[in-house]
Amino acid sequence: VPPALIALLTDFGLEDAFAGILRAVIAGIAPQVSVIDLTHQIPLGDVRRAAFTLWQARTYVPPGTIFLCVVDPGVGSSRRGVALIWERYAYVGPDNGAASYLMAGDGPPAAFELTAPEYRLDPVSNTFHGRDLFAPAAAHLAAGLNPERLGRRIRALEQLPAPLLEVRPRQGARGVLLHADRFGNCISTVGVLVDRGDHLALEPWLRQDTAITLPKQGLQVELAGGVTVPLGRQFADVPRGEALAYIGSSGLLEIGVHHGSALEQLNLSEGQPVRLEKRG
């Protein structure tokens, strides 16, 4: 059995040593455990983005991975700290909805509130639970601790609202734009899509449970202001500098520009509507 892996996800940024101190705490408790950074640059307090990023990463982490996720605008309030255990991975962090897309994808976890004083630093500060509470819990779990030792079993967990997505059998789907990546490609809530040659399958994701199949012939993607972009397979399907929609690497519909930035060129922003529908 390979040792467990801890995958870090925070909004700490990289200018302070906060992320490094998480690693230091883990190394002190579980020196044999590998740690990877997913990102430390989640926009400040953006729990939805954290939830999305965990969902995006979950397919690619090895079995036994522990997500140590500290996007925690509620630090210094009464929100709980939790360890959530699924078969393939675990989440350690605040109970604030960041794990809700994992739950939607893989069902309800075994959930434990982090209350046991043996598995936290002493004292616990009021502003840095990542260091004092969550990193120790994740490290002990990675070192093999039975999660029942971390605290009492709990049931109701915080949930984010499901992403906006309306699926219309035989017609298509209407969703919204989420964020752009560094390349200016904009991801949307329209998915999960699978390319089946002359059809697109739109499979359930998160709390959306309608599966439909659409003939590609005649499908188009309409953005805000009635702008339409062709549906392609890859960037090179359109000339350089032109926009297209395609199935992104997580199976969601994305808007991109071949050798360019869709975000800037099409003036896109979060929350704008995206329709994948038959022309006319």
Add this chain to the structure above:
Amino acid sequence: VPPALIALLTDFGLEDAFAGILRAVIAGIAPQVSVIDLTHQIPLGDVRRAAFTLWQARTYVPPGTIFLCVVDPGVGSSRRGVALIWERYAYVGPDNGAASYLMAGDGPPAAFELTAPEYRLDPVSNTFHGRDLFAPAAAHLAAGLNPERLGRRIRALEQLPAPLLEVRPRQGARGVLLHADRFGNCISTVGVLVDRGDHLALEPWLRQDTAITLPKQGLQVELAGGVTVPLGRQFADVPRGEALAYIGSSGLLEIGVHHGSALEQLNLSEGQPVRLEKRG
């Protein structure tokens, strides 16, 4: 015994491969040693910030940690390279004061000038001692080298001035603001503070050696321009959008805004006065 850990702290940034090349050099010399990044985004040449960050991290690193700290505005001058050895950890880097808060916290180290040609790369460049001098020395130390092999023992080390802090028994303390973190919380020199219920203990830190105890009742925090903020325990003690002072995660007095940025909202900047005193 777990293998030693090297903790990196530099002002190299992450756009060039400089920090990665430090890791490459270490991996070539001591492949079994774990390496963590504290941060590579210390403001350019800011030795005081490096000293502070080392002080902040020192409590949380495992025994045997080697801080490889390259904030080195004097590269290409006559400043020395040193290895400083304490019981719990070591510092490898330029002798420019970056280790002086460690010294103030843990006393004088055994100090060695890095002169032995066997433990550096050949040739040594004039601009990248992190790669050619400090990373090899840290890697050899982490692999178990006796520090006496690195070069001759030295005594007088560079020191930074102590942070501005004036402690007044029975009255309080006057310090200054240091920097803000990514969240806009501003750390100050007023500390180290410990919450003792209805009293605050102000314990010695760095070269400040007066310990006092203050009743919390009637204490307030005054900033530049006579602005006062309440002293709280945690963000949720004030309504969203309001400011408070609290004991930060390193024990120093911090100014924050619940779900906001104190830096922006209160227009704070480095060096501004902070008074923790009885009202009136």
Add this chain to the structure above:
Amino acid sequence: VPPALIALLTDFGLEDAFAGILRAVIAGIAPQVSVIDLTHQIPLGDVRRAAFTLWQARTYVPPGTIFLCVVDPGVGSSRRGVALIWERYAYVGPDNGAASYLMAGDGPPAAFELTAPEYRLDPVSNTFHGRDLFAPAAAHLAAGLNPERLGRRIRALEQLPAPLLEVRPRQGARGVLLHADRFGNCISTVGVLVDRGDHLALEPWLRQDTAITLPKQGLQVELAGGVTVPLGRQFADVPRGEALAYIGSSGLLEIGVHHGSALEQLNLSEGQPVRLEKRG
């Protein structure tokens, strides 16, 4: 034998989890392999910068290092994925010229097109070959896979044009500025230089094969607009705030300012001419 090392170089940035997901994929396939980040902040699609950074790092990585380099503006087109094997290291990534300075430095590699379906994820997306194609190939190689298993042997590889550099025996060299580092020091194509006391040797680098030796006496460095800066050994050779040229840490001529930014102070930019020549 120490286990292989994978060194990551991408233009993914650190705001998304893309770089973290590369590490997750590697950890799933080859958990025992160490991974270091050279940088993830290559300017978007800047294959030349990637090639330069690999060249810069190659001297300092341990034998057996695999460069997993994903600067891939051609993703979603017909460019090939390759594994290139030299004696000391390997390159895995797109065949787009990013490896051409490695080739110029160390000769032609054994080259394999990444076609074997067993060593990629299934399905392979059209936009994230780093995750689906290159990370698995690098991880399998690091775990000991014979590169012949990755796909068919190929010959002609993409090449970048050689950096602009004209060497004039007995006179000097004319090159151009490349990029600046975080400190504002600007690296140029004039090199590789070695300090031989009262002479400078200009040795071949990349496809430049004229070696010359120049007496230092009377040499000067001329920049755009006829600005000249003295040739020094290290920053402290000039007063604070003044500019100089010196042999940088990779052996290339650099322009710097002692305790300042040459980029800003001299208004430098990429492509500007740099002449290392006798005065008058």
